[in-house]
Amino acid sequence: MVTAPVLWNKDKAYLFDGGNYYRYDVTKDKVDPGYPKPIAGNWPGLFTSRVDAGVVWNNGKAYFFRGSEYVRYDIAADKVDEGYPKPITGNWKGLFPDHIDASVVWNNGKAYFFRGSEYVRYDIAADKVDEGYPKPITGNWPGLWASDLDGGVVWNNGKAFFFRGSEYMRYDIAADKVDEGYPKPIAGNWPGLP
Known part of the structure; x- marks a missing residue:
């Protein structure tokens, strides 16, 4: 099951699955050779299993969520910043206090966080959920x-890609809807992912 996928830079994305992760080559549209690898030992300070969601801000930081906690990952230093994990409550104004299912960052300064059948729109500059x-x-x-x-x-x-179980959907941001013909199976359409 694909959880917490994050676009790390224009060419590479990381996708998590339990205690493992995959590095996906966006340009070549396939998992890089040698993956999956264990999170433990490769992501200093990150949760070693079940990463629920992740987002990358334009400040050189990535945020990963699990249960009621999150960590701030310094991309340049390649490790979690000191003092983490921290509780979501009190640090992310208006965000769900626990178990975030999925998250995406649009190019409009907004991030969207999903839990169950609901979502919130988070204003990155204002550092809070919109009214x-x-x-x-x-x-x-x-x-x-x-x-x-x-x-x-x-x-x-x-395009945004959403995952659930063994399937995925491609969402057209400009058209604001899922593209025709989805959902599709992950297997066979994301080379190297199970």
């Missing part, structure tokens, strides 16, 4: 599953 949230996924994300997403990631081509 009027949470809202239901149904009716606001045309064509997307109504609940229980496992992960989401945005590529630099205007």
